[in-house]
Amino acid sequence: MSVLGEPSYAAWASQAGVMAGRQGGNLSVGDMARPDMLHMIDAHWFQYPPLNPLWHSMLGFAIVVLGCISVTGNGMVIYIFSTTKSLRSPSNLLVVNLAFSDFLMMFTMAPPMVINCYNETWVFGPLFCEIYGMFGSLFGCTSIWTMTMIAFDRYNVIVKGLSAKPLTSKGALLQIFLVWAFSLGWTLAPLFGWNRYVPEGNMAVCGTDNLTKGWLSRSYILFYSWFVYFLPLFVIIYSYWFIVQAVAAHEAAMREQAKKMNVASLRSSEAAQTSAECKLAKVALMTISLWFMAWTPYLVINYAGIFDTKISPIGTIWSSIFAKANAVYNPIVYGISHPKYRQALQKKFPSLVCTAEPDDTVSQTTAATAASEEKPAA
Numbered sequence: 513m514s515v516l517g518e519p520s521y522a523a524w525a526s527q528a529g530v531m532a533g534r535q536g537g538n539l540s541v542g543d544m545a546r547p548d549m550l551h552m553i554d555a556h557w558f559q560y561p562p563l564n565p566l567w568h569s570m571l572g573f574a575i576v577v578l579g580c581i582s583v584t585g586n587g588m589v590i591y592i593f594s595t596t597k598s599l600r601s602p603s604n605l606l607v608v609n610l611a612f613s614d615f616l617m618m619f620t621m622a623p624p625m626v627i628n629c630y631n632e633t634w635v636f637g638p639l640f641c642e643i644y645g646m647f648g649s650l651f652g653c654t655s656i657w658t659m660t661m662i663a664f665d666r667y668n669v670i671v672k673g674l675s676a677k678p679l680t681s682k683g684a685l686l687q688i689f690l691v692w693a694f695s696l697g698w699t700l701a702p703l704f705g706w707n708r709y710v711p712e713g714n715m716a717v718c719g720t721d722n723l724t725k726g727w728l729s730r731s732y733i734l735f736y737s738w739f740v741y742f743l744p745l746f747v748i749i750y751s752y753w754f755i756v757q758a759v760a761a762h763e764a765a766m767r768e769q770a771k772k773m774n775v776a777s778l779r780s781s782e783a784a785q786t787s788a789e790c791k792l793a794k795v796a797l798m799t800i801s802l803w804f805m806a807w808t809p810y811l812v813i814n815y816a817g818i819f820d821t822k823i824s825p826i827g828t829i830w831s832s833i834f835a836k837a838n839a840v841y842n843p844i845v846y847g848i849s850h851p852k853y854r855q856a857l858q859k860k861f862p863s864l865v866c867t868a869e870p871d872d873t874v875s876q877t878t879a880a881t882a883a884s885e886e887k888p889a890a
Contacts, residue, residue, distance in 0.1 A: 541825050544633045544715055552638060552710045554723040560825055563714060565632060571716060571829050572629030578833075578840050579622030585843030586615035588861070589853075596856040603665050605684040609691070610658045610799075614839035617651035621717075621836070628716040645709030645718040646699045648835075652807065653695035653740050655838065659800045660744040661687050667751035671758045698736055707732035713825035717832055719810075722817030730818045741811055748800055799845050806838035 542550075542557035589611035593599045624644060628634050634641055668676045702708050702720060707729045710721045720736070721729055809831040816823050 541713065541715065545711065546633060546635065548637055549634055549641070549711060552641065552708075554710070554721070556723050556823070557713055557825065560713070563632070563825055563829075567714070567826065567829060568629040568632045568716065571714065571833065572626045574833055575622050575625050575629070575836060578836050579618045579626075582614060582618035582622075582836075582839040582843075585840065586611040586618075588857070589843045590615065592853060592856045592860060595860075596852075599852055599856060602679040602681045602684040603662070603669075605681065605688065606658055606662045606665065609688045610655060610662070610842060613651045613654040613658060614842055617648070617655075617839045618836065620647050620651075625717055625832075625836075633715045634711045634718065641711060641718040642703060642709040645720065646703065648717075648719060649699040650695050652835065652838070653698055654691055656740060656744050656803060656807070657691045657694065658688070659803060660747050661691065663748045663751040663797075663800060667755055671754045695740075698740065701732065712832070713823060713828035714832065715825075717828075720814065722814040723823075725820075733814050733818050737811060737814065741807070745804065752797055795845055795850055799842055802841040802845070803838050806834050806841070809834045 539562055540558040541560045541562050542553045542555075544562050545553050590608055593604050593608045593611070621644065624636060624640070628636075636644070665679055668679065705728075708721045708724075709718050711717070712719050720733065722733055724730075813823060813827060813831045815821075
């Protein structure tokens with residue numbers, strides 16, 4: 513049978529008669545695996561009946577939608593940030609790297625997942641299963657540590673201010689290189705015996721093995737979760753805790769100064785710059801929060817496996833959807849919240865912009881001209 517050569521229900525029915533003997537007449541989700549994949553299937557999955565084909569159809573449809581949005585959205589972020597001169601700053605190199613990682617995640621992972629959902633099992637063999645699992649882990653790790661670098665850069669700019677050492681292009685490129693090297697080291701480890709990549713319970717995707725009971729396998733999940741989930745979370749919370757404190761102190765000082773001068777507010781160029789930095793910090797915080805919302809289900813599934821808690825195949829479907837949805841959030845967040853990105857988007861793709869975004873240069877020039885005209889002659 514070819515990969516896409518037979519309808520799902522027919523394939524499901526034809527395998528039932530052949531494989532029913534493995535479990536005493538009862539077909540299981542593990543029995544849906546092809547013969548060359550059986551050595552990678554944990555005995556845990558042979559206690560569950562096969563998933564209703566409707567689940568695979570819904571999962572495949574969801575991934576098609578998410579994949580199209582992610583590839584298009586992140587591709588536009590990469591194009592606009594790379595071709596717009598006003599957006600070519602060292603800090604925005606981290607933004608481009610984040611979009612690049614998310615783009616690669618869905619570009620490489622969505623098509624195989626859709627094909628496997630159609631066939632209701634992994635059809636590309638053991639080697640590609642390992643490569644697929646490595647890619648998912650690599651791009652996920654790269655995304656979270658890139659967001660961590662973005663948060664730390666915002667902390668450096670907003671909290672330390674003029675005393676901080678500004679981020680240079682070389683510094684940003686070095687951070688990006690270290691993030692990819694760090695992520696690659698962790699995700700290559702299972703290929704060399706520290707844990708392994710195996711099909712998950714829905715049999716449509718591959719990921720880290722969280723069911724093998726040996727401590728060599730379990731230790732990888734524990735160390736990986738610490739360095740790729742909890743440590744970045746701590747750094748991000750630390751950064752934004754002090755960012756919020758600095759912003760609150762600045763706003764309080766501005767209000768106090770305004771009272772002393774008997775004016776409604778103070779809006780100097782420095783205040784405008786601080787306001788822009790705070791907006792960017794909010795964008796980064798929103799993106800990071802969405803990332804943790806996306807990947808926490810995967811953490812829960814992995815911890816449930818290594819601590820002998822019951823995992824169902826349907827649970828792995830939800831963790832897959834939430835994790836892949838992470839690659840969709842970032843272009844939407846930046847499109848809504850980044851003023852200069854919206855301006856560039858309006859110029860390059862005007863049909864995609866719902867409301868016109870005023871140009872900073874034009875606005876400032878107009879305001880200055882109006883002020884000079886209103887000033888009475890001496």
